[in-house]
């Protein structure tokens with residue numbers, strides 16, 4: 372299936388997309404992960420993206436377009452879940468054109484619904500493993516004891532001020548895309564509150580309904 376997982380930062384998009392890849396073989400394509408990897412490798416792309424990411428701003432559209440389209444093409448145009456792309460009107464238009472030119476339209480856009488106070492709590496308590504990229508939550512899903520605590524870090528854009536900026540940017544630039552996909556009859560709301568498995572169960576139900 373060709374899917375987007377859509378929603379604000381902290382909605383659990385990465386976690387759920389990761390599970391979907393693990394259990395259903397639908398490849399997660401996360402523009403944020405690709406950019407963070409480029410930053411870690413200090414590539415030209417990473418250097419260009421760093422100041423935007425650290426400030427919680429969006430990276431310019433043209434920079435992410437190529438990497439999203441390349442990742443979809445590498446995947447063979449089927450069975451992918453975009454996580455964190457598109458984020459602007461322009462990106463959504465480009466994506467629609469790109470998929471249409473390959474005659475591989477989207478099957479659905481899962482829209483994760485989570486109240487603001489929960490988002491802030493999830494993001495501020497989120498930690499990542501510096502080397503594996505594995506994500507943890509200090510309260511609900513803490514790092515196992517055999518993991519070296521020095522490797523457990525906070526994402527630079529999960530600091531309180533940056534979190535607020537990312538939520539503002541989401542509201543101003545990205546949230547409206549829900550209407551874009553609703554008009555195309557692709558939007559499927561999913562309650563993103565509660566535990567990881569509980570939310571995953573709802574995602575599986577939504578996918579069953581899309582397949583019918």
Ligand code: AMP
Pocket residue numbers: 380402403404406423424425427428429430431432435454455456457458462528537
């Ligand atoms: P994420 O991991 O999806 O929360 O993305 C982390 C950061 O990467 C965002 O705050 C942006 O700075 C940047 N980024 C990721 N995807 C995009 C995108 N589609 N458009 C613009 N910036 C992006």
